[in-house]
Amino acid sequence: MSSDPYRxxxxxxRLRRSExxxxxxxxxxxxxxxxxVDPTLxxxxxxxxxxxxxxxxxxxxxxxxxxxxxxGPPPSSRRRLLGLVALxxxxxxxLRGFGFSDSLIWPAALGGAGILLARGRSGAPLVAGLxxxxxxxxxxxxxxxxxxxxxxxxxxxxxxxxxxLVLGPWAWRLAAERDAERTGRIRQQERAEMAARVHDSxxxxxxxxxxxxxxxxxxxxxxxxxxxALRAWLYPGPHAEGAGLASAIxxxxxxxxxxxxxxxxxxxxGDVPLDERVExxxxxxxxxxxxAAQHSGANExxxxxxxxxDELAVFVRDRGGGFDPGAVxxxxxxxxxxIRGRMNRVGGTAVLSSSAEGTxxxxxxxxxx
Amino acid sequence: MSRSxxxxxxxxxxxxxxxxxxxxxxxxxxxxxASVAAAVPLIRELDPDVVLLxxxxxxGGGHAVIAQVAPERPGVRFLALSVSDAxxxxxxxxxxxxRGYVTKSISGADLLDAVRRTADxxxxxxxxxxxxxxxxxxxxxxxxxxxxxxxTTREREVLQLIARGYRYKEIAGRLHLSVKTVETxxxxxxxxxxxxxxxxxxxxxxxxxxx
Numbered sequence: 001m002s003s004d005p006y007r008x009x010x011x012x013x014r015l016r017r018s019e020x021x022x023x024x025x026x027x028x029x030x031x032x033x034x035x036x037v038d039p040t041l042x043x044x045x046x047x048x049x050x051x052x053x054x055x056x057x058x059x060x061x062x063x064x065x066x067x068x069x070x071x072g073p074p075p076s077s078r079r080r081l082l083g084l085v086a087l088x089x090x091x092x093x094x095l096r097g098f099g100f101s102d103s104l105i106w107p108a109a110l111g112g113a114g115i116l117l118a119r120g121r122s123g124a125p126l127v128a129g130l131x132x133x134x135x136x137x138x139x140x141x142x143x144x145x146x147x148x149x150x151x152x153x154x155x156x157x158x159x160x161x162x163x164x165l166v167l168g169p170w171a172w173r174l175a176a177e178r179d180a181e182r183t184g185r186i187r188q189q190e191r192a193e194m195a196a197r198v199h200d201s202x203x204x205x206x207x208x209x210x211x212x213x214x215x216x217x218x219x220x221x222x223x224x225x226x227x228x229a230l231r232a233w234l235y236p237g238p239h240a241e242g243a244g245l246a247s248a249i250x251x252x253x254x255x256x257x258x259x260x261x262x263x264x265x266x267x268x269x270g271d272v273p274l275d276e277r278v279e280x281x282x283x284x285x286x287x288x289x290x291x292a293a294q295h296s297g298a299n300e301x302x303x304x305x306x307x308x309x310d311e312l313a314v315f316v317r318d319r320g321g322g323f324d325p326g327a328v329x330x331x332x333x334x335x336x337x338x339i340r341g342r343m344n345r346v347g348g349t350a351v352l353s354s355s356a357e358g359t360x361x362x363x364x365x366x367x368x369x
Numbered sequence: 370m371s372r373s374x375x376x377x378x379x380x381x382x383x384x385x386x387x388x389x390x391x392x393x394x395x396x397x398x399x400x401x402x403a404s405v406a407a408a409v410p411l412i413r414e415l416d417p418d419v420v421l422l423x424x425x426x427x428x429g430g431g432h433a434v435i436a437q438v439a440p441e442r443p444g445v446r447f448l449a450l451s452v453s454d455a456x457x458x459x460x461x462x463x464x465x466x467x468r469g470y471v472t473k474s475i476s477g478a479d480l481l482d483a484v485r486r487t488a489d490x491x492x493x494x495x496x497x498x499x500x501x502x503x504x505x506x507x508x509x510x511x512x513x514x515x516x517x518x519x520x521t522t523r524e525r526e527v528l529q530l531i532a533r534g535y536r537y538k539e540i541a542g543r544l545h546l547s548v549k550t551v552e553t554x555x556x557x558x559x560x561x562x563x564x565x566x567x568x569x570x571x572x573x574x575x576x577x578x579x580x
Contacts, residue, residue, distance in 0.1 A: 227452070227474075263474075265474075265496060265497075265534065267496045267497055267499065267500035267532045268500060269500050269503045269504040269507065269532070270504065270507065302496060302533060302534025304496065304500065304529070304532040304533040304534070306503070306529060306532070315533040315534075317533055317534045317535075319534075357539070360533070
């Protein structure tokens with residue numbers, strides 16, 4: 001894509017005033033150079049136009065204002081605008097001088113102004129400019145088509161069609177380029193969002209990993225957390241809305257991982273919306289995971305959430321040393337209160353089995369109370 | 370026990386060298402490839418026992434490798450490896466004929482066990498794959514082919530235990546079955562997954578996008 005897709009092709013490629021070779025301001029010398037003709041030819045043209053109501057003089061002044069000198073800075077936008085207006089006025093004077101009627105001059109002036117306005121712009125000025133062109137064409141056709149002379153009407157229609165043929169492809173290309181630009185912009189925004197995401201998460205994690213490289217457990221936890229975050233972002237599924245059992249358990253598992261540094265391998269099938277009873281099973285599961293992380297000595301915890309037709313079940317399993325449930329002092333609040341009591345209060349069950357192979361907590365809750 | 374001949378197909382050098390050092394001397398790693406285009410002729414030439422196959426490859430999925438190799442080399446067994454959770458990808462590679470699916474966070478010992486199991490022709494179900502299959506065969510829509518579209522109670526029990534983190538041996542002990550019977554159930558589930566109504570599963574995967 002070119003850097004400035006809305007520019008009309010210039011009638012005079014690289015037109016510059018040639019002050020060194022010029023007689024007055026170098027306008028004619030510059031035109032001659034850019035067209036590859038002797039400067040006498042443009043000079044003669046301007047001189048002739050000067051007789052057409054002074055159009056040549058106004059046009060020369062306009063060109064002097066609007067066109068940049070070969071050496072030196074480009075004209076300020078105000079100076080350039082003034083020059084272009086002068087050129088337009090010169091054009092109108094000239095057309096009148098040659099006997100064209102107002103019905104051609106005003107539409108031409110509107111159309112010209114519209115094109116100048118639209119050139120190199122986008123957004124509102126572009127729309128305004130193109131509207132001016134359209135109004136110009138309309139006026140032109142309207143005024144001439146109602147003329148009594150059928151030949152004049154035909155001619156003006158032909159002129160309007162010719163104008164459309166000239167401007168049509170340009171407008172078409174403009175629209176296509178606008179589309180391309182919009183697509184590009186959207187892509188760029190996505191890229192920027194991606195970059196921000198990577199910066200906020202992955203790069204931060206990598207920095208932490210470098211600093212804490214002496215502690216493998218901490219590094220593994222950081223990596224797991226990052227993996228979880230990226231996965232949630234890359235594959236936002238129905239679980240991602242954050243209102244159901246599955247996502248609540250996922251959050252709980254992440255918290256346990258972070259607090260205690262033991263990875264939780266979470267598998268879940270199905271989902272149900274959260275309510276008071278479902279929250280109880282989430283909290284009980286969280287406690288079970290936290291217990292396993294703190295006390296079992298296992299290096300991984302498996303959690304399986306199974307949403308059946310009639311029943312919710314959560315299994316928290318570790319491959320740690322296991323313990324004797326009977327030997328836990330009755331005052332230990334964790335299992336008695338946070339797991340069993342909580343499940344019982346909502347009509348569910350908590351079964352704990354432990355052996356040398358490890359420990360498993362089974363939480364079950366009927367979906368209908 | 371004779372060492373299995375293994376080919377690694379993964380586009381991450383770091384991961385391949387990690388797997389190589391973890392599997393160590395227990396298997397013979399005969400070749401490595403980083404793309405579908407490189408993997409297909411390599412596997413055809415080497416005719417290994419097991420191919421460890423990344424689900425995602427730069428020039429196509431792991432399923433493309435299986436599709437091109439399997440007809441000519443029916444003895445080669447594929448085990449899919451992935452960090453991705455997108456269900457479609459896993460479905461594709463299992464349906465193409467992979468004997469199982471494990472995540473890349475798997476420990477070295479478990480991976481070695483999975484490779485041996487694959488070499489023996491058994492199905493390898495990680496807890497995640499078990500959860501995914503349970504979801505796929507979730508009751509709801511009426512089965513089109515009851516033979517294939519429904520899991521037996523036993524199969525469901527086995528899968529639930531796998532999802533809970535139990536190993537085959539532990540499952541056998543719990544359900545009072547032999548390990549061989551557990552393996553038979555798991556293989557039957559894999560076969561159903563590969564043969565059951567494709568349309569239903571794909572639709573399901575598209576809806577869920579998650580295991």
